[in-house]
Amino acid sequence: MKSYINKSIILLVFIGIIACEKRLDEEVFSELAPSTLFTSEKGIKSVLNAAYAYAHRPGLQDSWSSYHLASMTTGEVWGQGGSIENLWISEIDFTWDGNHDHIRAQWTIYFNSIRDANIVLDNLDNEAFSEEFKQLTEAEVHFLRGWDYSELYNLFGPVPLYKTSTDDPLLLRASESEVQEFIEQELLTAISTLPVQAPALGRASKGAAMAVLCKYYLNTKQWENAANMAEDIIDLGVYELLPDYGQVFSIANEGNNELIWVLPKDGTSPTASQAIDALVFPPDYPRPYPNNTVFAARTYLYDDFVNSFDANDQRKNYIITEYVSTNTGEVVPGLGNDRSFPYKIEFDPGSVGATAGNDIPAIRYADILLSRAEALNEISGPTQPAIDLINEVRNRAGIDDLTLSGFTKESLRETLLQERAWELFFEGKRREDMIRQGVFISDAVSRGKSAQDYHRLFPIPQVELDANPGLIQNTGY
Structure with a gap:
């Protein structure tokens, strides 16, 4: 290489x-x-x-x-605008x-x-x-x-x-x-x-x-192995679900006890910062600090996902469904147009233009709880311990507990996949979750995409194949 x-x-x-x-x-x-x-x-x-x-x-x-x-x-999510749009379309x-x-x-x-x-x-x-x-x-x-x-x-x-x-x-x-x-x-x-x-x-x-x-x-x-390792993490006794979902992602609360593995960022450094919000919000969005800037590209959530949350689900509070345009002073509706914005990553008051210093959660405790619940279900089907783990996450979100009765392994698998979608939206987990549960390709096909089995892996970059002729490209590319 x-x-x-x-x-x-x-x-x-x-x-x-x-x-x-x-x-x-x-x-x-x-x-x-x-x-x-x-x-x-x-x-x-x-x-x-x-x-x-x-x-x-x-x-x-x-x-x-x-x-x-x-x-x-x-x-x-989907996105449009700016020079990145062609990458997104593909x-x-x-x-x-x-x-x-x-x-x-x-x-x-x-x-x-x-x-x-x-x-x-x-x-x-x-x-x-x-x-x-x-x-x-x-x-x-x-x-x-x-x-x-x-x-x-x-x-x-x-x-x-x-x-x-x-x-x-x-x-x-x-x-x-x-x-x-x-x-x-x-x-x-x-x-x-x-x-x-x-x-x-x-x-x-x-x-x-x-x-x-x-x-x-x-x-x-x-x-x-997954169930046992998750239990070992729980038994360490050093991680917890924060009472307030939003505090998990707050800049003022970085390094909190729900974050197990974090990718730290520095908004003053071009090489150590991130610019995720700059690719989410449009130029006329009312940004809270004068030093925040955005690009021309925007990232949107679909209505079906936004509407899938329980009315009392606190996680829905980190989705922007409308805003008042700084250009026109008028309300711009997002919900109803597939144009709601994910807002887990708040605008950084110390950012330098588009670059921000919000740390990126790579793995957090809620993910581990749901991972153990999923592994337990795959081992022996629905059990009270698996339901209890899911309910820990749901309780923090402010929604009703699940009960064990009525679940099959298949229906609890689907419920877990949906719970992960709500809990971990826009955290970079959805692809691996859907691949693991065998729905990545079928779901894409149902959305009208030309997805094939080989798309479960990405191709080796062409520049690496050129540099190392012995590398074999992934099937299908």
Whole structure:
């Protein structure tokens, strides 16, 4: 793969990116020569922070592309306007190919993170480093590789497995079993050593590694493992559902106890910020702060979804169904026109134009509760423990409890899929949920899309096939 080829370029990338994530408390090492970068703990930390920075989906396109690939393709949202519209149309209509910018961005960021993580691991055997430092750093590397490869596997299926910084850059794709075994072992290794509390926001913890592994088990239908790992997370006793759903996503409450694995953002940094709201709201939307700007593109929720919520469901409060135009002073209706806006990510008062510093929740406790409920249902059908887990989430939303009577495995599976749609809307989960439950393609076909079975995976980017002729494209592309 071409991103492995030139290590001098890699070092320059380190210098340019190590200032991306302020809350990792890293230092800038632009004065360090390549020959000394790996001989001090500070130098190793700078490379580790570079691996984290990529894993956090840096930059504007990298931050929003994962959202759009997971939501536009599922009928969760749709969008129009601006230069991004053609990318969205291909996602909505299932006409994407290996040259799609969002697909290419996802491949690049995770493999760049893997590259930097491997360089850290290959340079840890230094007597000058404390054992505590080496142990924690190695555990974080295993976490990062587990996270990166689980994301790549979710998107592309089996991919090349780069385990050291000296691997042949033109590796072929590993087998399904090899990739699955590697992801599992990386995360289990990380879990055995990582502390319960992360050293800093955005760094790995035991719970974060367990959550990534739980979701990996769930998405690969390893139901027993998923149920057990979710229970282990619950038993840690460090995570909880916040009483107020909106506080989970509030800027003032970042780092709260519902967030297990978070991708931190910094609105003052072009490479560490996100611009999701800038692609949601139109230019005449009344933005709360004068420094907030938006692009020409808009992201909308469909009426059917907005109307599916219970009237008392507090989660519906984070959907904007109408607004007063700053241009005309008139009310612009969204509901009734398939033009309601998702507003979980509030406008950042400290943003610089379109760039915002809202952290992105990657996995939160509500997801783990629903994941265990789903796994339990797949193991033995409807049970009271599964219903109780769902009701924890519903209680927080302010809606009535479910009762066990009347459910079959199939009907509870459908109920869980719907509950996940309400709880996790516009959080980048819908594609994997629909694929796991076997409705991703059939649902798209019912919406009139030319979806085929092979669309459950995205194509390997064409630029990677050009650089590595031995790579085999996913079937159908």
